[in-house]
Amino acid sequence: PFQSRMGLVLWEDQNAPGEAYEYVVEDLIPLGQMVLLVGESGTGKSFLGHSLGLAIAQPRPFFGRRILERMGVIWLAYEAASGVEARMRAYARYHNLPLEHLPFAVLKRPAKLWPGEDSVDALLKEIIGIQRHRFGGIKLGAIFVDTHNAGTPGASEIDSETVSKIRDRYLMLARETGAALVIIGHTNSQGKHRGNEQLHNNVDTVIKVSRKMRTVGRDVFPIKDDDGREIRTL
Secondary structure (H helix, E strand, O other), rough: OOOOOOOOHHHHHHOOOOOOOOEEEEEOOOOOOOEEEEEEEOOHHHHHHHHHHHHOOOOOEEEEEEOOOOOEEEEOOOOHHHHHHHHHHHHHHHHHHOOOOEEEEEEEEOOOOOOOOHHHHHHHHHHHHHHOOOOOOOOEEEEEEEEEHHHHOOOOOOOHHHHHHHHHHHHHHHHHHHEEEEEEEEOOOOOEEEEOOHHHHOOEEEEEEEEOOOEEEEEEOOOEEOOEEEEOOO
């Protein structure tokens, strides 16, 4: 009899058991998948990602969305590595957290994701080593790439073949670790991930961060809360 080798699902099979998303953050961040976190420069993408990662590591709700279990988080600091400890201290102070073990780790000198494949293999071994020996085997929830451009130096943003190879490397990291791979990047003038659109268009979850603005005549101003803080939207 005929046997499909290409993942056939017939109409009458729609209620049969099959693969489904498992979420690290309820209905927002799926495990084992790529997630794009994008926005213009200065919108606070990295700070938002940092808060998301630490919410997963505790766990604590993220903007009202549940995180059902504590999972490990690894941050690949391709940018602003010198400020890592200061961000941790600020978060701990704000949330009154003690210096007890949290499964949250930062790599200040992570292997680049482009051009060599050997460096990606080395990065994967480092991540698995942290998960097994520093996190005590706890399940990985998320890996953050901060940022896409800094992690892929010299790669063309518009060449389809290059972007496709980088995407395959991202998928490999997500598949081999089982974690969500959250890629922080910059938007273009259309509000999509900068460069070739196949990365943006082939990811199920894209979170766009932007300032909330108001227009008065020809002038545009950021909207602030009662404490004078600029409001962002997700």
